[in-house]
Amino acid sequence: MKIGELVGAGRTADVFALDDGRVLRRYRDGDDTTGEVAVMAYLAEHGFPVPAVWPGTAAGELVMQRLSGTTMVEALVNGAITAERAGELLAELLRCLHTIPARLSADPGHRVLHLDFHPENVMLTPQGPVVIDWATAAEGPPGLDSAMAALILAQAALTMPAVSEVARTVLSSLLQHLDGIEEEHLAEARMRRAANPTLSPDEVGKLDEAVALITETAGS
Template identity: 75%
Template sequence: MKIGELVGAGRTADVFALEGGRVLRRYRGGEDATGEAAVMAYLAEHGYPVPAAWPGAEPGDLVMQRLSGPTMVEALAGGAITAAWAGETLAGLLGRLHAIPARVSDDPGHRVLHLDLHPENVVLTAQGPVVIDWATSEEGPPGLDTAMAALILAQAALTMPAVAVMARAVLAPLLRHLGDTGGTGGIEAEHLALARTRRAANPTLSPDEIGRLDEAVALIAATGRS
């Protein structure tokens, strides 16, 4: 397998071009990606829009189909889509995901959770939106996934000046299409509290991102009431 140019980089991994319309995502810390590949294969079997994926030569490697199209963030920045469409689409992707039975859990209330679903992790291909980066995927209550999606947007609105206006604009339609319950888009307080705890323990977040979590939770409540 000949590894080509670097085509992308995130907080924990780099993505390299491969021949045959594929890419290699390699964790810098050597985390095991085999479970992620299994989750993506399972979701693909159920018709969920994920890239085709295969385990790489090393545990920290994941070979994936190379997607063609902008991320949702890029499309928003370029004016190709509206914030209203983005929020509705994110809510729809969460709903479709949570309609699929859990892969390994025997708890009837559990589903596959992405836990990092935001506009940078949605690629808009000619065939439709495709969800990428399943590194944080777990199984559990769907409400935790929706709470995490909202909290990530709220944090971006408060701590990432380059996308702050965009994130705030997407948060409102996301909450609206999730269903308004108690002013928080159908997000239960216990799930939002758990999402906050998990974000606070995330080692890839900056001190500013962690320090403004309470403000982010308050922004979700205020946006849901508006």
């Protein structure tokens, strides 16, 4: 396996090109990717749009299909998609994901949750949208996933001035196309975000304001 150029980098991992039309995702802290690979394979079996995936040669690696296209964030910047349509599409993908039964949990109300669902983790390919980065995937009530998606957008609106207006519009559209965000799920999402070690102090400090923004937007 010949590792090529760096083609992407996130808060916890780097992505390198491989010479066979695939990419290598390598976590900087060496986290085991076994669970992530299993979740993605399970979702693919149920027809949900995820990249094809294979285990890497080390615990902190996985190999994925290299996708063509742009992230939803890039499409928003270049005008290929409107903020209103982006929010609608996020809601559609969440609803589709939450029709799939949990892989492990025996609770009939549980589903597979992404828990880091935002425009940077949606690739818009010629074949349609594909959801990437399943490192935080878990199982539980689908409302928690929706609340987390809304909270991430609200934090972006409050902490990233360059995209604030767009993030607010995407958030508004997302909330319009969901069945509502329950208070208990929003509280759980806030707690999880506060415990996320990759967030900056400013992002954590804006959590209460972000919750208030969601409540205000949902009620408008």
